[in-house]
Amino acid sequence: MLIQNRMTLNPYTVSPETSISDAYSLMKDHKVHRLPVLKNGKLVGLVTKNDIQRVTPSAATSLSVFELNYLLGKMTVKDAMTKDPVTIQDSDLVENAAVLMRDNNVGTLPVMRGSRLVGIVTETDIFDAFIEMLGVRNSGSRLVVRMPNEPGAALDVFTIISKYEVNIQHMALNNGRAGAEIIFRLDTDDTTDIKRAIIAKGYEIVEEGL
Numbered sequence: 645m646l647i648q649n650r651m652t653l654n655p656y657t658v659s660p661e662t663s664i665s666d667a668y669s670l671m672k673d674h675k676v677h678r679l680p681v682l683k684n685g686k687l688v689g690l691v692t693k694n695d696i697q698r699v700t701p702s703a704a705t706s707l708s709v710f711e712l713n714y715l716l717g718k719m720t721v722k723d724a725m726t727k728d729p730v731t732i733q734d735s736d737l738v739e740n741a742a743v744l745m746r747d748n749n750v751g752t753l754p755v756m757r758g759s760r761l762v763g764i765v766t767e768t769d770i771f772d773a774f775i776e777m778l779g780v781r782n783s784g785s786r787l788v789v790r791m792p793n794e795p796g797a798a799l800d801v802f803t804i805i806s807k808y809e810v811n812i813q814h815m816a817l818n819n820g821r822a823g824a825e826i827i828f829r830l831d832t833d834d835t836t837d838i839k840r841a842i843i844a845k846g847y848e849i850v851e852e853g854l
Contacts, residue, residue: 786853
């Protein structure tokens with residue numbers, strides 16, 4: 645699945661010179677938590693609500709309301725933003741975005757087409773993509789079959805399932821130390837005969853459920 649199919653198109657943006665109060669108001673008005681920062685059309689940063697809270701005086705400050713407003717008016721996005729954020733191309737894969745987020749400990753990636761910002765993708769978008777790919781919300785049955793990590797093993801299981809005229813809605817592979825595990829989402833509520841045939845072929849049913 646490509647990033648361009650999961651990202652938010654044309655996100656709201658700010659400039660480095662936008663005041664912190666204006667950036668916060670933009671987030672609040674449009675119910676977003678992060679804003680790409682553009683300078684002359686070029687991505688130079690990313691600012692989040694947490695970034696703004698980090699540079700904003702706390703409620704325990706002794707400053708007056710007027711002093712607070714003055715400070716917030718003077719403070720700009722460039723004082724809070726993450727410079728040169730990690731990005732991803734819109735033609736890249738969702739799983740690569742997940743790796744980038746994990747390796748860089750970030751929850752948001754600006755999405756580029758070449759050097760131009762075209763969208764933004766968040767960890768929530770990635771979670772939703774994997775939920776969809778695994779068919780978690782679909783009706784039917786879930787089977788996890790463990791088999792030797794060798795040629796032909798998966799074909800055996802596919803052949804068994806096809807004999808019972810059951811469609812495989814979604815599938816995922818996990819290679820573990822004990823062998824390969826294939827997660828099947830099948831469009832049937834009764835997998836009794838399928839499980840029996842798989843076990844008879846010498847494979848193990850690790851998990852099952854609806």
